[in-house]
Amino acid sequence: MTATRPRSPAARRLRIRVEGTVQGVGFRPYVHRLARELELGGAVGNDERGVVIEVEGDAAGVGDFLARLAAEAPPLAHVERVDADPLPPTGARTFAIVASERHGPAGALVAADAATCDDCLAELRDPADRRHRYPFVNCTNCGPRFTIVRDVPYDRPRTTMAAFAMCPACQAEYDDPADRRFHAQPNACPVCGPRVRLLDAGGRELGEADRDAVAAAARLLADGAIVAIKGLGGYHLACRADDDDAVDALRRRKHREDRPFALMAADLAAAHRLVQLDGAAQELLGSSTRPIVLAPRRVSANVTDAVAPGMRELGVMLPYTPLHHLLLADLAAVAIAELAGSDGPASSSPLVLTSGNLSDEPIAYRDDDARRRLAPIADAFLVHDRPIQTRTDDSVVRAVGGRPLTLRRSRGYVPAALALPLATARPLLACGAELKNTFCVARGERAWVSHHVGDLRNAETLAAFRDGVDHFQRLFAVRPELVVHDLHPDYLSTSYALACDGVDLLAVQHHHAHLAACLAEHGETATAVGAIYDGAGFGADGTVWGGEILVGDARGFTRAGSLWPVRLPGGDRAAREPWRMACAWLVAAAASDDDDAPPPSHVHRGAAHESPPGAPGDVAHFAPPPLPAALAGRVDPHAWSAVARMAATGLAAPTTTSMGRLFDAVAALCGMRTHATYEGQAAIELEALADRSERTAYPLPLDPAGRLDARPAIRAVAADMRAGVPASLVSARFHNAVATATAHACAAAARAAGTELAVLSGGVFQNVLLLERTTAHLRTLGLRALAPERMPPGDGGIAYGQAAVAAAALAGGCAPLGSGSSMKAKR
Numbered sequence: 001m002t003a004t005r006p007r008s009p010a011a012r013r014l015r016i017r018v019e020g021t022v023q024g025v026g027f028r029p030y031v032h033r034l035a036r037e038l039e040l041g042g043a044v045g046n047d048e049r050g051v052v053i054e055v056e057g058d059a060a061g062v063g064d065f066l067a068r069l070a071a072e073a074p075p076l077a078h079v080e081r082v083d084a085d086p087l088p089p090t091g092a093r094t095f096a097i098v099a100s101e102r103h104g105p106a107g108a109l110v111a112a113d114a115a116t117c118d119d120c121l122a123e124l125r126d127p128a129d130r131r132h133r134y135p136f137v138n139c140t141n142c143g144p145r146f147t148i149v150r151d152v153p154y155d156r157p158r159t160t161m162a163a164f165a166m167c168p169a170c171q172a173e174y175d176d177p178a179d180r181r182f183h184a185q186p187n188a189c190p191v192c193g194p195r196v197r198l199l200d201a202g203g204r205e206l207g208e209a210d211r212d213a214v215a216a217a218a219r220l221l222a223d224g225a226i227v228a229i230k231g232l233g234g235y236h237l238a239c240r241a242d243d244d245d246a247v248d249a250l251r252r253r254k255h256r257e258d259r260p261f262a263l264m265a266a267d268l269a270a271a272h273r274l275v276q277l278d279g280a281a282q283e284l285l286g287s288s289t290r291p292i293v294l295a296p297r298r299v300s301a302n303v304t305d306a307v308a309p310g311m312r313e314l315g316v317m318l319p320y321t322p323l324h325h326l327l328l329a330d331l332a333a334v335a336i337a338e339l340a341g342s343d344g345p346a347s348s349s350p351l352v353l354t355s356g357n358l359s360d361e362p363i364a365y366r367d368d369d370a371r372r373r374l375a376p377i378a379d380a381f382l383v384h385d386r387p388i389q390t391r392t393d394d395s396v397v398r399a400v401g402g403r404p405l406t407l408r409r410s411r412g413y414v415p416a417a418l419a420l421p422l423a424t425a426r427p428l429l430a431c432g433a434e435l436k437n438t439f440c441v442a443r444g445e446r447a448w449v450s451h452h453v454g455d456l457r458n459a460e461t462l463a464a465f466r467d468g469v470d471h472f473q474r475l476f477a478v479r480p481e482l483v484v485h486d487l488h489p490d491y492l493s494t495s496y497a498l499a500c501d502g503v504d505l506l507a508v509q510h511h512h513a514h515l516a517a518c519l520a521e522h523g524e525t526a527t528a529v530g531a532i533y534d535g536a537g538f539g540a541d542g543t544v545w546g547g548e549i550l551v552g553d554a555r556g557f558t559r560a561g562s563l564w565p566v567r568l569p570g571g572d573r574a575a576r577e578p579w580r581m582a583c584a585w586l587v588a589a590a591a592s593d594d595d596d597a598p599p600p601s602h603v604h605r606g607a608a609h610e611s612p613p614g615a616p617g618d619v620a621h622f623a624p625p626p627l628p629a630a631l632a633g634r635v636d637p638h639a640w641s642a643v644a645r646m647a648a649t650g651l652a653a654p655t656t657t658s659m660g661r662l663f664d665a666v667a668a669l670c671g672m673r674t675h676a677t678y679e680g681q682a683a684i685e686l687e688a689l690a691d692r693s694e695r696t697a698y699p700l701p702l703d704p705a706g707r708l709d710a711r712p713a714i715r716a717v718a719a720d721m722r723a724g725v726p727a728s729l730v731s732a733r734f735h736n737a738v739a740t741a742t743a744h745a746c747a748a749a750a751r752a753a754g755t756e757l758a759v760l761s762g763g764v765f766q767n768v769l770l771l772e773r774t775t776a777h778l779r780t781l782g783l784r785a786l787a788p789e790r791m792p793p794g795d796g797g798i799a800y801g802q803a804a805v806a807a808a809a810l811a812g813g814c815a816p817l818g819s820g821s822s823m824k825a826k827r
Helices: 027-037 059-069 118-125 168-175 211-222 244-254 268-274 279-286 322-338 367-374 459-475 492-498 510-521 578-589 637-649 659-669 681-689 711-722 727-753 768-780 795-811
Strands: 011-021 041-046 051-058 078-087 095-097 196-200 227-230 235-240 262-264 292-296 313-317 351-355 380-384 396-400 403-408 418-430 440-449 482-486 503-508 528-538 544-553 556-563 757-761 784-786 822-826
Touching: 011 059, 027 041, 027 051, 027 059, 027 095, 051 059, 059 078, 118 322, 196 211, 211 227, 211 235, 211 322, 211 380, 227 367, 235 244, 235 367, 244 351, 268 279, 268 313, 279 292, 279 396, 279 403, 322 351, 322 380, 367 380, 396 768, 403 795, 418 510, 418 795, 440 459, 440 795, 459 492, 482 492, 482 795, 492 503, 503 510, 503 795, 510 528, 510 544, 510 556, 510 757, 510 795, 528 659, 528 727, 544 659, 544 727, 556 727, 578 637, 578 659, 578 711, 659 681, 659 711, 659 727, 681 727, 681 768, 711 727, 727 757, 727 768, 757 768, 768 784
Parallel strands: 041 095, 227 380, 262 313, 292 396, 418 482, 482 503, 528 757, 757 784
Antiparallel strands: 011 051, 011 078, 041 051, 196 380, 227 235, 235 351, 262 351, 292 313, 396 403, 418 440, 503 822, 528 544, 544 556
């Protein structure tokens, strides 16, 4: 405490309101300590909007308090606004923390879960500390927040810790303003807090409970077992990452054929042995958010190839709960014991730590459901009795050019609010897309984008979506008057929106939402040109879009160009079987360069013989392109001929401008992938294959209508593969072609629109090689390039974009004309 300051004869009293992420982050204890240091009187408490302070003392002291309040806030706090109003002095000389009050709708921002801090880790590892090896050690600077909160204000009775009454020692810490656990809502110890147990697949307890359960689980993992582990936001499935048999067994049991598994390394040094980390990636990895960070794999990484087949990168995270720290330390201890007396280094394997679910299901988070669903997969369960309020997957990020690129925004980031450049005049719900779904609630200037929900393609995920929407509406006091949805009529998110009663509806075109999301994230309201590339989105003309050059902002857009349209043989089936797109593009590429007519947008009933470019006029004598040697023996020749005819006639083959499907086609032509086991797999593997040193590009011209004509590039790909050119060079030349063509298409559209701002978004721009090279070309051409950072470029960012479009539409008094959006009442 500082020396006593003489009281000024002119006392001053202020009522201060602080808004932002200021509940559950040690803000009230911090205010208490600051006021005591400055010898001020008054009180601090939570309410439904944030933190309310009344502070009184001499004018200099009150001025210092106000100046330091936001600048010295705790590390997990984010102060958005401080308002101060004068009050008549009362003579208060002491300062207190008072009980939380709630007088209106909730508006306080709930903090995200934060990784265990260094002080708590020191206690965890100290044999003399009463929390030694306690798997739930936490304080005001770390621990669970969003995953345990049920309502606001954020106090223990409104969390899943309500059932755990603090023992006298914990209560004393909680009540002591000088203690770092002062008003730490999840505060607990082995005497009074949650406990961990190890169970077999049938639910029977294995070994002794509590502290020994973690060590026993580590021994099982060391022996090759698969263990289901209850974490912060749900269950994980874990096994040794260097054990081929264990990883193969996990893939078989989980029905996850190829999608990469995430890894957990014990510490930063262990992570460096697995992947190459630049400064930005290392900072992300060690941050309090603890995401999975994608980084280039080291050749010497102690990881079986089955962890991430065909990938140049590994997804690595560090422990973020005490339970994880203990488990990794115990696994290392087993390794040391096994190597005792040998000359080899005592280094334990990293753990595979993947979502606790079957493929396409939401992550399990309720205990009974987890044991039912995961019993066929896990040999044992490491569980605890602290309930999880909200299921939350791990976040996934990578560093690109020193900046973050978020691929999945969930644990550690949610539910941090994002600003809307134009405030919404009415509370709203944006329902997002179908794949990688998130939803968004918004009122005023704030938007709360949900955790990752998943692909809305089954009843389980739809139920998770409904539960999440209800929770967010309650938590942030948003009663939607406007519900926003995608144009696609068959999305379950659209069906949900259309079933809402007593609301207005707004339909927003998919790629417009991508454009608006990126602009909103960067606080931009100016007109921009956007290259919006993904797998599929329902176009304003009713066709399948996916390779779009748009010009506009949140208020509306025009379609300035697109990828050359081709047929999508079999519809959605083509996304699962990339060889179909290879066939369709070869059919299109058979056209002469003078054939500038795209295929018809719609194929009417009975129009089986409409001919797209590249198909001979007499379909009766149509000859399919030869089956490429790279696909021989992997694609049935009769199926190839049938699909070629579909592409030529348009029968069961809608038109698409999808850039994602073009990448699929090239991956198939390179012999990389004929059938995909997860969304985007062929394109991901094509990027991994590319030779980064290659700088030549295939021809990919821009035609007078603004179409990126990929037919010459396809012919060049096919010719190089026939000539025996390495597929790594073919992939690189194709990437270079798309990057160069995209930059020139954006520059042409920007000149016509009078803007220098370019946006690169959509799921295809998760491709780092494409993103970096397109960005470099845009800058060379004099454009300022923006890409998503805090929000995913893929469909996880759609809901935020929908909210931004809706806010702009409301600000303008109606939906933007010509934007592909429409507002209609539903009463």
